Amino acid sequence: MGVLNSRQVDINGHAALRADSAEFQCNFGRRAFSLEHDLAENSLFSLEVLEDAADSWAKLGKLNLVSVSMGQTRTDARFSEIAEKSSISGAIRDLSHSGSYVKISNINALNANYEEVLQQALRDVEDLLGQRVVPRITWAQMTVFLASPNIVTPYHIDHEANFLCQIAGEKDVWLYDPNDRELLPDREIERFYLGDLNGALYREHLRGRGRQFRLTPGVAVHHPSLAPHWVKNGANVSISVSINFCMRELDRRAHVYQVNALMRRIGLRPSPPGRSVTGDTVKARAIEFVGTSRPKNYRDAVFSGLDRLRAPYRLAKRVVMRSTR
């Protein structure tokens, strides 16, 4: 990494994210790169305070925003294989020996202090890029991952762009080129955008194409949208914070993939996004016409149009199933 900018900004005198701005501008959204952050020094991300945050979501009945899973140890494991644990209580305290994985989603909606950290990070992205980004963001959130020693997050892709910031413990993140279509074929992206979390398949013989990033407290790595990745925890309990966000152009590309997936189902051979501006516009508008223009969450931003398009088909299918019982 190049020489860091020592910029002074308005929160606590420090930026949340720090990087060489030339490197940041060259790589943001295109390829993975490491940078520095100051969240590891923030008491909001201590294990005790995060345990309270997880409890708060549970007490508010928002059980979809905090999950505890049995940890995996295989890179090629399917997300559908990962068993959910039923109890949140005590899971965080037992992390050192329980082989668990805890995810606290949208923590910024729980408390204004977390929201301020998220907004500061987004301002830092704009400062480093030298251009406005926030108007293009359709949904942003901060997610916390707590993991037992040696747990593996299996190979997968995400729609959102992400800055994964290490708070405590160490982990290795392997990131791959999101534009490598041998590694990540268009059909796998289409499956992912139809809602299949296992859409991207791990190919052991292409493992060497990944770039390994060692995350230690204070170090972050940028994941471009759709960059395949998998993660292996070190020998200690790991705390990581993900600043992740959807952007208008990423949502639009997702909608093109969704139309392509539907076209392929009726025997057509659609062109992938990026080949035709007009074709992409027509496809994306077909989805956006029926989707929500004011997304309240990730699901809205990416899937609301597809869900509404598929609703009559699903209803008809249910009616047929019932009438043939």
Ligand SMILES: [Fe+2]
């Ligand atoms: Fe991920």
